[in-house]
Amino acid sequence: CVLNLQSDVEMVSDTNPHLASCCELIELILRKGLRPALSLVHRDYWQCFEQLPHQDHCGLTALSLAVEQTKVCRKLLSAQGRGRYLLRLALSRKALAQFVTHLLHTPRVLEWYSPVLSVLRNEEFVPFMSLLLVLSHMEFKLDMENCSFLDESWLLPVCEIYEVVPCRELGMVLYISGRVLVLNLIPGSQAHVDKFVCPGDVIDEINGTSLRNSKCGQAGATLSRLRGCPLSICVLRWRAHDGTVYRPLIKLLRVLRMENPTLQLGPAPTQQLATTEQGPSPSHCLKEGSVYIVQFLGKANIGMFGNKEVLQHAIPHVLQKNLPSKEVLLDMKETHLTCTDRPSQVELFEHHYPEISCVGRYDQQDYTIFAFCVDSPETPQPTGFCCVVLRASTIKECEDNQPHHWLQAYRVVCM
Incomplete structure (x- = not known):
């Protein structure tokens, strides 16, 4: 399993097909004989690590x-879930071998393992430790925020952030x-x-507030409290990385269908820039994926309000x-x-980006038209x-120019 991780790429990410099986094997070894x-x-092995001494002569340990x-x-x-999160942290920080060594040198915790059945109390554990050292020299880039399903599964859902x-x-x-849901x-x-x-x-989660184990009304109350504020919404997709239904969600989706018999699980939204593993699509994605060829249709002053609801009236005006x-x-x-005449x-x-109050797509006649509102430079006072107003050549291009990309940069600038 370690060889499979090493053979694929220099850096192991959550999309690596061998990561989940490797973590599951480590978990089985840490549980064996407990x-x-x-x-x-x-x-569980989480209680073992939790009980280890947390300080040495240098202070707090890793x-x-x-x-x-x-x-x-x-x-x-x-x-x-906590044990799995800790293992992922240890892999990311190249410290898994160090954590297990700490356990082996803490007799009162090591006694929780059977000397006959466990790997850790058997002399044959040495190959296991050498493999952990190999893992500690590998680069892991894991999304630690995508952890809401670790209680149920090592398989992680597709996680996307939407800025609104x-x-x-x-x-x-x-x-x-x-x-x-x-x-x-x-x-x-x-x-x-x-x-x-x-x-x-x-x-x-919404603006960093986790909705895990939410009670009725908590999500609505969170949205009400943040009304009028920029939102950062973390969405976990029902569709897995391979395009099938994400397995830990199957039971909940059945309940959801009972609540709404007409429920249709449509295609996954496209919020990514038009790039593939082979590189940017040459039809409309140029210059490292940030430059688009579009049609500039005009602009007009729209008054004192620049919220998104105004767009559906402002676009026809232009x-x-x-x-x-x-x-x-x-x-x-x-x-x-920037917008440059080609x-x-x-x-x-x-x-x-902080000058832009909203951005959206025209949803009445032409779905390829999109627009944004900005503090008008043509008025005496700001x-x-x-x-x-602009027009993309296809609906897909228009979706690529939607708020997710602009406001991601907007959020960075404002913070």
């Missing part, structure tokens, strides 16, 4: 820091059963138009002017975007907003 407590209560980080993670509810500008209502109908989307709402979430997906369109290069840089290479405008 005796129950005196009260016959089941004991193990103590990892244990404390595991304890404060609100997404973990069981000893199994302030709005009155997102338009998601939620079902609460320990987890917050999307039951339906209200037609015409922001969630329905932007398609950043599908029925069956799990809302894992289109009614029947201005000649221009082929432009829309370059979404790290901190700002034939003449003259820059038409430049806006930093109190008005200007709507800038």
